[in-house]
Amino acid sequence: MKLISTVASRAPVLPLGLLVLALSNASPAYAQSAASRPVLPQQRATAQQVAAQGVPLSALAPNAPEEHTVRRGDTLWRIAGVFLQSPWRWPELWGMNLQDIRNPHLIYPGQQLYLERVGDRAYLRARRSGEGQVGQTVRVSPRNRVEVLGTGPLPTLEPHLIEPFLAEPLVVDDDTFQRAPRIVALANQSRVLVAKGDRAYVRGPADAPLLKAPGLPTDFRVFRTATALKDPVSGEILGYEGQYVGQAALVRGESEVDDIVPSAWRIGSSSTPRPTPVPATIDVVSSKEEMKAGDRLLPEPPREYRNYVPHAPDLPIDARVVSVHGNAVRFVGQNQIVVINKGLRDGVESGHVLAVMSTGPQLVDKTDKSRPVMRLPDERNGLAMVFRPFERVSYALVMQITNPVQVGDKMMNPTTLP
Template sequence: MQHIFGRFTQISIAVALLASATGLQAQNFPITAGQKATANQVAQTGVPLSDLAPNAPDEYTVKRGDTLWAISGMFLKTPWRWPELWGMNLDDIRNPHRIYPGQQLYLDKSGGRATLRARRPGEGDGQPGTVRVSPRTRYESLADAAVPTLSPQAIEPFLSEAMIVDEATFLTAPRIVAAQEGRVLLSRGDRAYARGVYTSQDSGKPLSTAQGEPLDYRVFRNATPLKDPATGEILGYEAQFLGKAELVRGESTGNVTGKDGKVSSEIIPATIDILVAKEEMRVGDRLVPEPPRELLSYVPRAPVLPMDGQIVSIYGSAVRYAAGNQVVVINRGLRDGIERGYVMAILRSGEQITDRTDSARTQIRLPNERNGLLIVFRAFDKLSYALVLEVSEGVKVGDRFTNPN
């Protein structure tokens, strides 16, 4: 028996490690005190029936490909009120990040309030019956992981590519200075050389392979300044992602003896290998250390404090208007209290027109109208990336956003 349990423990550890490597463990996130307080309150009282979505189902089976956002929107009018959905099912779902395909959800409307359960209303109220337990083999496919909050396909490409840097980082970023055999363009598998230290005032740190120094870098071209639509302030620079490189040797200096016998020092640039190439690279392109991988926790919720701002740019700048599942940059970041998971309403700017009913032909501006929803999935100091969730008409630069309630 001890051997069996020892073997079971080894298998459990192996599965846990494999789940971590494939990102499944990223679903096991801590719950904030505010979210838990809201959930506890709703668990006691339920939610008013008027808050339910018009076509909220009496029961639902979670399917592969579902998201917490979609499930929340199925039962509630406002999907960002996720903590309330959790509170409706607090007894059965201890961790809302652990909802799996195949799980049954039942809507209980008794008593004039709505609660969500993992068993049919009335089940489990009596004494439990006898359950016969026998040994059996249990297996679970890694594809049946807990459902994510949002569709990973909509966001993950931007986590590995998009990057906003401040002016100092941009100016002092190491640059590619040469390629082997005089090549002009670089692609995957090529070797190149880079420097981080210059004699000018824009000099940064030397590229080094010393312990604790970064070895993995993203390669980007001259970044685009992102300006606040209202003040004109440059809030950051959006780097154009070209690929990834690995530092093989750090930069250094050496001594060389000339024909006249004099010894002088010479600069030896760092050596890098191109690992990933989305576009061909060239001399002058810059390097920035690969940021740490973030856990994909996007718990939809409305900001606690009043929040408003404007859309600065549409990612990629290839289109004028953003549609659903496209990424935009907003002019609010960590310094403004923005957090990952904040859901905000997009407002279409009111048109300025002439009042033709007024003999003075007064210029008036129509009120801003709600145009959709966005969710913040990555926040920097002064800017954030957000995914457009719902939209009635195209979203453009300059459109405003505010609290969704």
């Protein structure tokens, strides 16, 4: 901890941006890349409109405070939820403070936010009304505050919740997985499992051997037998989710040698050498679980710095929960991961916020003598945000929830609900 002396100034505080989910696989690069991240035209248009009008008081959270100091450990989603009923409506929150904002991707601990109510409208400022206006005398005096140095811009949610799912999940069709190179043997023949620092041997399909050459991948992720992701409505297989077990580096590619196969060792047989395959060599770079023969390799994807902007979908989305993550987990709560049966081909994209719906239970109408069976209406249960879409499925984080989520529950546009 260090004691910092500051002086009140007529200038606004550091650039304030509210509710852009900016989270990368390598957080140290976040601050550098955030400064150059563009603001989408639609976001800016919304912000400019709201900046001129403010937002209606009805859009504020019931207990919205008059001021809020950003603290270390805060998240942008949580801060937006402090002021607005719908945390994903970040352009409105940004627009309320448009004059003070230069980069909406950055917000730091120590910044102070002030809520102003004028008539039936509300505005959010990074300084109190009247501070720093031309022609006004501003009285300055020294003041002290204690702050931890070295804090970077805030993410929208706790990074550890989704970081593993940015790198580990893999959803492919069955043919892609079956044709992926496979571990066939271990360098240490006395063992059946390998871990970080160990060596193993790999073969690809006959028509696509694993080779090491310029332009070909040398870094791979290792996956175990894929699990089918089945649509709970149609029963269709939407893809196969591979179980991530680690990473490996290609040392040598596959080759062939002229060798005498064992069958030629028999008495009276020909001893003419035959081409014999030599598998590729890999070294295990990291391991979440120990690897074994039969595990599959797929190329390491290019490094990405994902920028998530929470927003409601423009197209109608009617999704179902395909699976929930966790060993022997049937129900999911807040800050847990689910897979839904909609993906890129359905218009789903990173940052889409969906309302979670609890399926209405079937009950017997005891007020009717014939005792008919009825089903109660589906009810809104919470919110989830898509953070990694694939072609036919997507991973979503449960942001808010009232009752546990389970396979088959619906997810739909949050703005179309009563």
